[in-house]
Amino acid sequence: MKRWSLVAALVFSFVFSFSFAQKTVTWAMWGSPEEIVTHQKVADAFMASHPDINVEIWSQPWGDYFTKIQTLWAAGDASVIPDVMFLSPVVNYAADGVLENLDPYIAASNYPTNDYWPGLLDYGMYDGHVYGFPRDIGLEVLYYNKDIFDEVGVSYPDDTWTWDDLTAAAEKLTDVSSSGRVNRYALGMEGGKYQLWVGQNKGSILDDMRNPSHCTLADPAAMGAITFFANMMNKNYAIRDANLGQAGGDAAVFQSGQAAMIIQNASRISAFNAADMNYDVAVVPIPADGQRSASAAGAAWTMSSFSDDKDSAWTFLSWLQSTDGGQAIYTASGEILPALKSTAESPAFMAASDTPANRMAFIIEGDNAKVGRAGFFPEWNELSGSIISPALQSIWSGEASPEDVLPKLCTDVDAFLSQNGYPK
Amino acid sequence: MSAASSKSSGTPSNKGFRFGKWRPGQQNEAYLFLLPSLIGFAFFVLIPIIGAFALSFFDWNLISPAKFVGVDNYKQLLFQDAVFRKVLGNTFYYAVTIVPLQLILGLVMAVALNQGIRGLELYRLIYFMPVITNIVAVAIVFQWLLNRDFGVANAWVWQLADATGWHIAPPDWLNSSFWAKPAVIILTLWKNIGFTMVIYLAALQGVPESLYDAAKVDGATGSQRFRFVTIPMVSATTFFLVVIQMIGAFQLFAEPFVMTRGGPAQASLTIVMYIYQNAFEFGRMGKATALAWILFAIIFIFTLIQTRLQRRWVHYETGD
Known part of the structure; x- marks a missing residue:
């Protein structure tokens, strides 16, 4: 019978499809x-x-x-x-x-x-x-352009380098016209990566990144690290955060030779290799009595x-x-x-x-990776995006000094934390 | 004319038809014709607006269940939130600069192009081009133009400084909390003036020559003709432009979003950008919708003031 065979075929295919279902x-x-x-x-x-x-x-x-x-x-x-x-x-x-x-x-x-x-x-x-x-x-490492180092006559960075070595090299690598126009910056680094310096100097953003009770950015360790980074920008050694973004980001200024060094993660390797750049990487220099503190x-x-x-x-x-x-x-x-x-x-x-x-x-x-770049609690994005980053931007732009900004910033952060019920 | 409407009106002729007069039994058909757009309006505009209003009384991050918080979102924004005060100030700054500049420059360009010069179409095309170019692409180009050291806009100042030894430094546009807003304004003007110009150009072509002739006979100079004939005759257009451009300026988003990200230190952040941040970056849907309603109230009040004030300065004569 035609109809029966049809039904049988249907049932069969039904069972078949189920038993072999992926x-x-x-x-x-x-x-x-x-x-x-x-x-x-x-x-x-x-x-x-x-x-x-x-x-x-x-x-x-x-x-x-x-x-x-x-x-x-x-x-x-x-x-x-x-x-x-x-x-x-x-x-x-x-x-x-x-x-x-x-x-x-x-x-x-x-x-x-x-x-x-x-x-x-x-x-x-x-x-x-x-x-x-x-x-x-x-995590970030220090990328450096070997051609520029050779041209200026600065020895390549290695794992003995301290902040002082970095500053000394930066002074030579930076190229400023008499007018004040910077033709080449020594360093390109996003302002948002500032916590790397803070961690290296044994400081932190908050006392506890999971369940914070207060802000620690005004403590001497963090203050010292932020001052170090701000000075790099104020002396024209490091390109200011807003200008770096505007110039196309760290990879762009590194590739164009507008920055001799950048501090960035592994994501840029293939682009630099594709551009056939003469570069290498080194660990990020640390303070004399500091620690390595890559962000985990x-x-x-x-x-x-x-x-x-x-x-x-x-x-x-x-x-x-x-x-x-x-x-x-x-x-x-x-x-x-x-x-x-x-x-x-x-x-x-x-x-x-x-x-x-x-x-x-x-x-x-x-x-040597450590936690500390970001908070592990749901309100971190808001705290960082609406309070911490804007305050730090006024330091990176050179319009305010760390001593002026950080104590007030910490007051605001503490108020935010208690408003949101921290510590829990 | 459809069969249905001719049946109900009784006569296929349009004789006796007058606007603004309902005929009994015709409303339903009108609603039927309006239905497609009414459905779209209800689903994509009206219901979301009502939903947003309801949401502004909740604390909701899109994922976990919403928590009713009463008027807390409004209270926090109006009385506690320092960022809100900042973005409000920034937005007013943009509105009071962008709207007048856009009107003045647009009118000047329209008058210039209305002189019967050759190749008018070409100029119109050139000035209107920015209006239809993609804002993201434009903002990135402007970013590049305005860079402190490597930007084209600053290059000639640096060259002058280098050549003369003078200590003159061009603005550090997007790294400065003072210059970031002017930079956004320049981009916005560049992008939008073409629109103002085209609207004014249309209005200018509607001003009857006879009025200018009469003014000339009365001995009016060129600038007097501009002041007493042109400006009053395009005042209805000016009113239209003021209203829509003010609404646009209060809702400024893409220009600063791409060019400055609202920085440095929130110096160029606008209300709409702050709405976006709260909704999609901070997980504060309730606060974002409350902000949107506050923005609506501000725009509503300003538009109301405009419509009240228009009676004093807008002329609706057609010049016939």
């Missing part, structure tokens, strides 16, 4: 088209080794990513909320309960959390639990608490964050310092390209 993990990230190519490569490699799990990419440009994903959460439809998501800062989202606590999965699968750089996993933690794995560590932070892969297949999501997530899996592929793309020490010390990072020769600088900074 599990799907939706994977969300922001990125440029080039970056998405790398992400797709990672997804393909995973699917090749895990044929039962299908990974679907959901990507948005940086500008839209966070608002779109927040809209998905607000709508609360589990079927469209991505299972694994790239997020930063993790703490904001963990506090809202939209992320899965990864501790049980870590314990069950013996995931090696001690392979992360010191302090880095803190960036993915909230309330003592891990909610995300940072993909990379965005990086955007993290997280799991959605709405996910309908958390086991598959974990399988993917733990593969993503392993030297044999995603970490090596991202590292080979040449723009990140991987979150896992074992990946960084493997040829995937150390032998990725001939320049910069001194890749050990990244390893030394990584081994």
